Structure formats: structure tokens, C-alpha cells
Amino acid sequence: MDDVAAAIADPVRREILVMLRERRLAAGEIADRFAISRPAVSRHLRVLRESGLVRDTLAGRQRIYELDASRFTDLVAWLGQFARSDGWQRRLDALETEVYRTRRERRVRGSTDQRQENTA
Known part of the structure; x- marks a missing residue:
């Protein structure tokens, strides 16, 4: 749960998660939507991947990312005690x-x- 909370602490990573909520996206498509450098977006994607919130697959030369919302379960349950x-x-x-x-x-x-x- 701590790695998930740390991953969503950054607004850029939260925006990436929102983008991936609807559909899978290539790393380049994700990077094109931000005013930060591609290496910076790549680092954000790595954090999300290491936390388990996103999965990536290689499709030719592209890396495709998709959301794994199941990783939110423990965090949502913990937050529920405050609602x-x-x-x-x-x-x-x-x-x-x-x-x-x-x-x-x-x-x-x-x-x-x-x-x-x-x-x-």
C-alpha cells in the first residue's frame, strides 16, 4: 500500500493514471500530453510500473502502458475508514x-x- 500511495503522490503520475483509465497508450502518446521532457515522463512511468499500478508490453518498438486498478484495493480499503x-x-x-x-x-x-x- 505504501508504494501505491507514494506513486500517486505526484500530480503527473495521477494524470497518467487518469489517461490510462480509458485505454492503453504508448509511452510516446503519454509523453506528448505533458510539457515536461520525455525522460521525465519515462521516470514517472517507471515509478508507476514498479508500484504495480501500470503494466507495460512491447509492441514492436513501442512500449504500451495499461492501468492495473487492482493495486488500489488495499489503499481504498484503508481510506474507507475515514469516510x-x-x-x-x-x-x-x-x-x-x-x-x-x-x-x-x-x-x-x-x-x-x-x-x-x-x-x-
Whole structure:
């Protein structure tokens, strides 16, 4: 888990992971999307490869990279302990309460208006 956390600490590496989320890319295609040197991108790719977050294969003279998202499992599980699981439930409960309160107010107003029409 520590190697994965260290690998995603850098914004360039995080951007590379986002790129690889959708499809496999050649190293040159990845490098073309950054304003840093190709050797710098290569070093970032090496860190990602060594952490297990990406795999590479040779296709002729090109090195093709793809994401291995399974390496996030332990980190996600560890981070989960800091997420409040009841947050959405409380919001939905509050919304439900507001909906019922509004409906009740409309019924009360509607019956009051109807009584006033009948007495007029």
C-alpha cells in the first residue's frame, strides 16, 4: 500500500493514471500530453510500473502502458475508514422530512382555503 500511495503522490503520475483509465497508450502518446521532457515522463512511468499500478508490453518498438486498478484495493480499503458512511443517509433523511413537512403544510393550507370558500 505504501508504494501505491507514494506513486500517486505526484500530480503527473495521477494524470497518467487518469489517461490510462480509458485505454492503453504508448509511452510516446503519454509523453506528448505533458510539457515536461520525455525522460521525465519515462521516470514517472517507471515509478508507476514498479508500484504495480501500470503494466507495460512491447509492441514492436513501442512500449504500451495499461492501468492495473487492482493495486488500489488495499489503499481504498484503508481510506474507507475515514469516510463517514452515514453522510448520504442523513441527507436523504433530512430531504424526506422536508418533503413530508411541505406536503402537510400544503394540505393544511388547502383545507383552510376550502373552509374559507365554503363560509363565504
